[in-house]
Amino acid sequence: MTALLSLTDMEVRFGAAESMASAVDSVSLEVKSGEIFGIVGESGCGKSTLANAVMGLLPGAAHVDGSAKLQNREVLGLDEKSLRALRGDEMSMIFQDASASLDPTWPVGDQIAETIRAHRKVSRREAKQQAIDLMTEVGIPDAASRYGDAPHRLSGGMRQRIVIAAALANQPKLLIADEPTTALDVTIQAQVLQLIRRLRDDHGTTVVLITHDLGVVAEICDRVGVMYAGQLVEVADTADLFAAPRHPYTRALLAASPGVPTESRRLATIPGQVPAPSDQIPGCRFQERCPRRLETCMTTPHREPVFPNEVACWNPEPLPAGMASPTDLLGEK
Structure with missing residues (x-):
């Protein structure tokens, strides 16, 4: 499948030059035509900011850099008239609070x-x-x-x-759904998710689904990207992500989810909290909360591209035996 939405080195910063806060940091991502792509992460990780940047809905104080292409057409930098022509036609958004x-x-x-x-x-x-x-x-x-x-x-x-x-x-060719089921009870939530899936199947709409709920991801998404502190740290097919999460943050999210079976009867917790966008962290942004950190993690951020089953991590969990390596998958990309 070809990419409908392509993001390259997307950055969103707020504030003056001397005290710039980075809400989205160098995110590169391709969403394939006709797929449902999930984006997960804790509050404050930049998920909604990334979506609003694509839609051109950020306030004037935001500094947006990089590239966002919808069917090879650059969206960033369009004037308001051009954006209004795109929004609601070529791309639409469902907001969290109906x-x-x-x-x-x-x-x-x-x-x-x-x-x-x-x-x-x-x-x-x-x-x-x-x-x-x-x-x-x-x-x-x-x-x-x-x-x-x-x-x-x-x-x-x-x-x-x-x-x-x-x-x-x-x-629209692209539908961005930002927490569309948060305020709904589980029965209505299931109905809305079924509706989104049916609309994709009937109309071929490409969906980017932003959510905190890993159960929703498991039910409806074809692929999923994990964001932490403004960065994309892992991308994989949904089945692969749940079967073999490789980034320590992804593993921590799964362990802390009540809908995901764990070896322990007690839900795990992730110590600490997501760093603020204004925090200056020299190495990996997850380092202070990570049980697998190395010396390299403390000083050097992992900036390699995130391909299927590859992670932005210096010490990821190894792939299980029999699962294709990232190098093998590059030729299929």
């Missing part, structure tokens, strides 16, 4: 229809019918009668479905 994404005074159906009319030359009647069809597709019962409802009249799960319908209104 309530904050919807205008509380405007009927939900009209909000979907307006998204259509912003990018397509259709009449109001045609846009309304398309909006009703989308509401039906995402599982809103009796969509025509719910078209005129204000957001507060819908449940949290229904509001999230409206946001998904609006994001998919113009059949």
Whole structure:
């Protein structure tokens, strides 16, 4: 599969030159067309900042460098008019809080229809019918009668479905979902995940799913990238990552997840906390929390490219016998 989204040395910094804080640091990544790619990591690791940088939604104080290409078209540096033409059309985003994404005074159906009319030359009647069809597709019962409802009249799960319908209104090639199930109960969460998978299968939409929940990753994602303190530290097929995590941070996340079986009955904890973007750390950013650190880790950051089953680590867990090595996989990339 070809890459739909290609990131090269992406950096996002905030602040003045003398006290610059790095929220995203030299992230390079390819997301294949038609796949669901998960990005995981603790809060403060730069996941949402990376997504907002791709969408061009960061505040003016942010300094963004590197390259982000959507189907070989450079997205970084586009003017606001060009970005508005792309957002909602070629690429869309589902935000964590559906309530904050919807205008509380405007009927939900009209909000979907307006998204259509912003990018397509259709009449109001045609846009309304398309909006009703989308509401039906995402599982809103009796969509025509719910078209005129204000957001507060819908449940949290229904509001999230409206946001998904609006994001998919113009059949974008790329859908970024930032914690789309955080505020939902487990039953509605499962329904939303099934909806995202079905939309990928039916429409070929490429999905980047940002989440804290490794159970969600295991259920829906084809591949996954692990971020720590603004850096991408491991990328692998989902099955390989769960079967043989190689970066110490990935192993720690899995051990601390209640949905992942561990040898111990007690959940493991990760000592310490994620360093602040303004912290100046000479070596690996995970060094103070890492049980496998070496002298090299204290002084020299690992900057090698992250390929499938390869990690940004000086002392990773070895690959199990029979699993392809990173060198073997380079020819398949």
